[in-house]
Amino acid sequence: MSVLPLGDGLYEIESASDHTYLVDLEAGRCTCPDHVFRDVRCKHIRRVAIEITHGRTPPPGKLSVTCHDCGETTFVDEDAAEPFYCEAHTIYPGDAVVDRETDDRLTVVDVSELRADAVTISDRETTVADYATNEGYEPDVPVVGAVYPHATVATNGVIPDSLKVYVFPRTRLEKAT
Ligand SMILES: [Zn+2]
Ligand SMILES: [Zn+2]
Known part of the structure; x- marks a missing residue:
């Protein structure tokens, strides 16, 4: 029996005898005769539950x-x-990531839901998506804020610029292994 998730907690299941039934898992319903006429928890509902338990099909x-x-x-x-x-x-805040452009390692401080074409880089007149080195990355992905790991310390303390948060399109960064 093959199981095809349709969304909304519905699954299409093809039986060994080539019949196709529809299982509504949360309602515990199936369109097969066993379920419709005899009101039993049929093998199709059980099969969908098993496929989910084993991670072979997504839960509702x-x-x-x-x-x-x-x-x-x-x-x-x-x-x-x-x-x-x-x-x-x-990636989550605190994770180490690698910039695919430069191979630099950074630490994530924020994973935003805002898109790269909607966020303006503060000291430049451009969005993250339009920034030159980001041209190869999708404009409609979320932005991620990250810092370079080593703050620069001078004789009179940490240089503020070295703590700057840089903003990247999500797909430019890769989780470091
Ligand atoms: Zn059934
Ligand atoms: Zn993966």
């Missing part, structure tokens, strides 16, 4: 997508926006 409310960085299949919320990342490639 989740979608099956591929990770932007590694191509692995991962489950995300149905209303999540691209780019999608698996758990190993999701």
